[in-house]
Amino acid sequence: MSSGTIAPRATTGLPRTRIETHSGRRRLLWRNVTAYGVLSLGSVLMIIPFLWMLSTSLKDDRQAYVFPPIWIPSPVAWNNYLDTWQALPFNLFFLNSAFVSLVLTVAQLATCSLGAFAFARLRFPGRERLFVLYLATLMIPFQVIMIPLFVLVKEFGWIDSYWGLTIPLIFSPYGTFLLRQFFKTIPLELEDAAKIDGCSWFRIYWNIMLPLSKPAMATLGIFVFMWSWNNFLWPLLIVSSLEMKTLPLGLAYFLGQYTIYWNLLMVGATIALVPVLVIFFFAQRYFIEGITLTGLKG
Amino acid sequence: MATSAPAWRSPANWLGPEYRNPARRREIRAAFLFLLPNVVGFLIFMVGPLLASLGFSLLDWNLLSAPDMVWLGNYLELFRDAEFWRSLRATFYYLVGSVPLGLVLSLALALALNQRIRGIRFFRTVYFIPVVSSMVAVALMWRWMYNPTSGILNYMLNETFAFLRLPLRAPDWLQSPVWAMPAIILMSVWKGMGYNMVLFLAGLQGIPRHLYEAAEIDGASNQRQFWTITLPLLTPTTFFVLIMSIIGSFQVFEQAYIMTQGGPVRSTVTTVYYIYENGFEWHKMGYASAVAWVLFALILGVTLIQWRTQERWVFYE
Numbered sequence: 029m030s031s032g033t034i035a036p037r038a039t040t041g042l043p044r045t046r047i048e049t050h051s052g053r054r055r056l057l058w059r060n061v062t063a064y065g066v067l068s069l070g071s072v073l074m075i076i077p078f079l080w081m082l083s084t085s086l087k088d089d090r091q092a093y094v095f096p097p098i099w100i101p102s103p104v105a106w107n108n109y110l111d112t113w114q115a116l117p118f119n120l121f122f123l124n125s126a127f128v129s130l131v132l133t134v135a136q137l138a139t140c141s142l143g144a145f146a147f148a149r150l151r152f153p154g155r156e157r158l159f160v161l162y163l164a165t166l167m168i169p170f171q172v173i174m175i176p177l178f179v180l181v182k183e184f185g186w187i188d189s190y191w192g193l194t195i196p197l198i199f200s201p202y203g204t205f206l207l208r209q210f211f212k213t214i215p216l217e218l219e220d221a222a223k224i225d226g227c228s229w230f231r232i233y234w235n236i237m238l239p240l241s242k243p244a245m246a247t248l249g250i251f252v253f254m255w256s257w258n259n260f261l262w263p264l265l266i267v268s269s270l271e272m273k274t275l276p277l278g279l280a281y282f283l284g285q286y287t288i289y290w291n292l293l294m295v296g297a298t299i300a301l302v303p304v305l306v307i308f309f310f311a312q313r314y315f316i317e318g319i320t321l322t323g324l325k326g
Numbered sequence: 327m328a329t330s331a332p333a334w335r336s337p338a339n340w341l342g343p344e345y346r347n348p349a350r351r352r353e354i355r356a357a358f359l360f361l362l363p364n365v366v367g368f369l370i371f372m373v374g375p376l377l378a379s380l381g382f383s384l385l386d387w388n389l390l391s392a393p394d395m396v397w398l399g400n401y402l403e404l405f406r407d408a409e410f411w412r413s414l415r416a417t418f419y420y421l422v423g424s425v426p427l428g429l430v431l432s433l434a435l436a437l438a439l440n441q442r443i444r445g446i447r448f449f450r451t452v453y454f455i456p457v458v459s460s461m462v463a464v465a466l467m468w469r470w471m472y473n474p475t476s477g478i479l480n481y482m483l484n485e486t487f488a489f490l491r492l493p494l495r496a497p498d499w500l501q502s503p504v505w506a507m508p509a510i511i512l513m514s515v516w517k518g519m520g521y522n523m524v525l526f527l528a529g530l531q532g533i534p535r536h537l538y539e540a541a542e543i544d545g546a547s548n549q550r551q552f553w554t555i556t557l558p559l560l561t562p563t564t565f566f567v568l569i570m571s572i573i574g575s576f577q578v579f580e581q582a583y584i585m586t587q588g589g590p591v592r593s594t595v596t597t598v599y600y601i602y603e604n605g606f607e608w609h610k611m612g613y614a615s616a617v618a619w620v621l622f623a624l625i626l627g628v629t630l631i632q633w634r635t636q637e638r639w640v641f642y643e
Contacts, residue, residue, distance in 0.1 A: 059548070063438040067445075070435055071452045073516070078455070079468045080478045091474045102511045143364030151358035153348075156363070165372050167627060169577050171598050172618045175605050176378035177371065179389070229356035258460040260580050267604060268513025276462040280584060283466060290470050297463040312451060315458065319521065320528040 078301075085109075085294035092291040105291065112295040115286065120271055121278035122299070128193045128274060129256040135198040136252045147232045159208075161263055162201040163266070169191035170261065178265050184291045192266045193274070202314070203248050210244035212235060247318035250311050257304050341639065382615035386577040389609055400616035410617060413600035416507065420596060421575040423511040424518075429564070432519045433540060436526030437556075450527075453520035461517070465584035468513040472585075500586055503593040509583045510594060518574075522567050529563030530556070560641045569632055576625050597621050 073154070084092055085108060087101040096108055112118065146152070177196055187193035218240075219232050227235075238245070260276045267273055273281060279296050285290055308315060387393035404410050414602055418451040429547045435453060439446055456464060471479045474496070483496035533556065579598040582588055588595035589604075595603070597617065605614030 055548070056637035060441055063441040063443055066434065066438045067449045071449060074452050074456060076478070077464075077467050077471055077516075080471060084470065095476065095481075097476060097478050097481050115585065135523065139363045139367060142360045146357045146360035150353055150360065152354045155357075158361075162368070163370075163375075165376070167626065167629070168376060169573070169622060170619075171577060171579075171601055172622045173372065173375035175382060175442055175538075175601075175611055175615050175618065176375035179378075179382075179611070180370075180375065180606075182389075182427070194372045199364060199371055201368065206362060208597075225580075229353070233360070254458055258462070259464050260460075260583075261602075264583075276460055279462050279466060283584065290476075293466055297466045300460050300463040304458050304460065305455065308454070309451070312447070313503075317451065318522055319524050321560050321612065 081294045081297055084291050085298050087291050088291070089291065108291050108295050112292045112299070115292065116278060116282055117270065118275075118278065118299060119297070121273050121275045124193075124272060125257055125275040126303075128175065128190065129253050130195045131190075132197055132256040133249050133253045135194070136200050136203050137249050139198060140203035141238065141241070141245065142202055142233070142250065143204045144211055145237055147204065147208040148211035149232075149237075150229065162204060165201045166205065174265060175299050187266050188268045188272050189270075193263060193272070197259075200252075202250065202294065206248055207241070207244055210241055214240050223274055243314070243317070246311070247314045250307065250314050251318055253307070254304055358641055365449045374620040378620060379615045379618045383619050385612035385615075387611045389611055393612070396612065400613050401620070403613070404616060404620060409592070409595070410600060412595075413595050416593065416595055417576060417578065417597045419507055420511060420514075420578050421506065421572060424575055425512050425568070425571045427511070428515045428518055428522060429567060431503055431515065432522035432567075433526050433560075433564075435519065436530055437552075439523070439527055450520075450524065453523055455520070456517040457520040459517070461580040462584055464517055465513065465581050466508075468516075469500065469585045472509055474498045474501065501590060503590045506586050506590060506594050510578075511601050513585070514575075514578070514581055518571075522571070525567055526560070531561045538629060558641045562642060565632070565636055565640045569629060572628060572632075575624055576621060576628075 062109060083099050083101060086104050086106070087098075088103070088105040088107075089106075091098065091101055149156065181187060181192045181196060184191070186195070212239065218236050222232050224237060259274075260280070263274050263277050264280070267277055279293075279300055282296050283293060289311070377527060384397055385393040386396045386399070416485050439449055471477050474480055480496035480499075487494045487496070499505050499509040537559075538551060541555060546554070577598055578596050579602065582596055582599050582600075584595045586594045590597050597619070600615050601617045601621070604610045604617060
């Protein structure tokens with residue numbers, strides 16, 4: 029009874045006994061140990077690059093290249109952050125990124141929720157056909173439309189401007205689809221009462237649908253913000269001046285200018301990463317829910 | 327009545343008799359207004375460029391001088407263009423290297439996380455950090471990690487090799503035509519793993535527990551349970567993850583742009599990188615559009631094949 033290793037063989041064919049549950053618990057323990065081992069090793073591998081970035085960002089020019097590499101900088105070169113901030117107009121990059129991301133988030137939430145409401149709740153001729161068209165465009169990679177989009181923005185005179193950075197990216201079939209799916213899950217009863225009272229459709233959208241859809245709106249909003257904050261390809265095509273660069277562009281430019289100053293480059297990377305990471309830590313739930321929502325219903 | 331507007335001017339004629347009902351009329355008008363900003367944007371910035379891009383692909387156009395109609399000339403040129411084939415090979419190399427590896431690793435992590443252990447939220451957060459991070463910042467970070475003389479990666483690898491008394495040296499990664507693509511693959515798998523892990527985890531948690539309890543009573547081993555319950559019931563998630571990963575890897579660009587600029591000796595010029603070069607460095611708008619359409623056709627083709635073959639291996643309850 030005390031020896032767990034021979035217990036399974038001893039009990040084959042017998043009804044369940046205490047010995048068997050004992051071995052089951054052992055098996056469970058073994059499984060948990062393996063799981064913890066795998067997960068912890070993985071976490072270390074996930075975190076090391078970030079720690080290495082932080083560590084390098086606080087080293088002076090000599091320490092950054094010292095061999096063997098050191099993890100704890102001494103002295104700690106806090107002034108790297110100031111130097112980086114002064115080397116390039118990082119405050120402008122930061123403000124550009126924040127402005128573009130906020131505008132895109134608000135505008136996309138507005139247009140997507142309005143459109144999604146029509147698709148989810150209003151009956152109009154051609155609704156299904158239009159919706160299928162929206163779905164079909166979900167498959168189209170951005171690279172296919174980016175060249176005509178660039179030409180169009182050039183025609184509009186929006187090259188190197190906030191207009192060009194925001195307007196072409198506001199309209200999202202994906203966001204419309206996501207919100208439409210969510211609106212569909214909200215029971216009709218509340219609106220029926222409002223309709224009998226003679227509420228306009230806009231009132232129903234604004235006073236009933238939106239307040240009930242806060243989680244879905246939050247999820248979409250966070251995704252749009254994160255995506256715009258990190259977006260690189262489109263700004264790369266249309267921004268030419270230093271003053272209009274967003275953070276990822278500024279970072280790429282910084283790399284070209286300061287290729288050998290890896291301590292300063294790591295400061296730049298840290299600056300670009302921090303805002304989204306902060307948002308992520310506070311709004312994790314929406315990230316995870318958003319991914320499982322789009323993943324399993326998309 | 328004789329002086330009324332032409333028949334097509336009145337919505338009642340093309341929207342049918344419904345339109346005579348005031349409530350329905352209000353509803354249709356509301357729908358029109360609700361959709362207006364969305365549809366206008368959709369037509370101008372999505373449908374329009376899509377059609378235009380097909381048109382562009384038939385042109386020889388550098389944006390400055392008048393475009394020349396070359397019909398299928400760009401597509402014919404593609405077939406003879408060694409650089410284009412090289413970019414396709416690089417893209418497929420990336421795909422074959424990153425998709426299976428990413429799939430297996432994220433599934434393994436999800437399985438480990440699904441053991442009803444403590445700290446699930448902590449681990450989920452940690453694995454998700456690279457997912458929300460900017461690709462440019464992360465690529466920059468890894469470029470420094472891969473630095474052959476001062477980077478931490480080669481130091482740790484060489485220390486490990488020495489400790490194990492293995493006669494190996496860590497490669498030069500991004501400076502080597504052989505190792506640059508594997509380096510990009512490794513970084514991308516690292517960045518994307520958390521995303522697929524969350525999807526797999528949701529899939530695993532959707533598998534009814536009573537199936538495992540039944541298997542337990544029948545004395546099925548852990549391994550047996552994995553192969554006969556977990557894996558088959560997870561196939562819808564696996565299918566989705568596979569499709570999304572493949573579509574994503576056809577579009578790989580930023581990693582190569584930041585880490586290698588397509589080098590060394592163009593070993594990491596992916597197809598999207600080649601589109602970028604043609605369109606925005608060499609101003610061959612028509613040719614770039616043609617490459618983009620071939621890429622689109624490839625993505626569509628591969629996705630369609632997966633849809634067609636899903637009934638052979640995807641298990642829907």
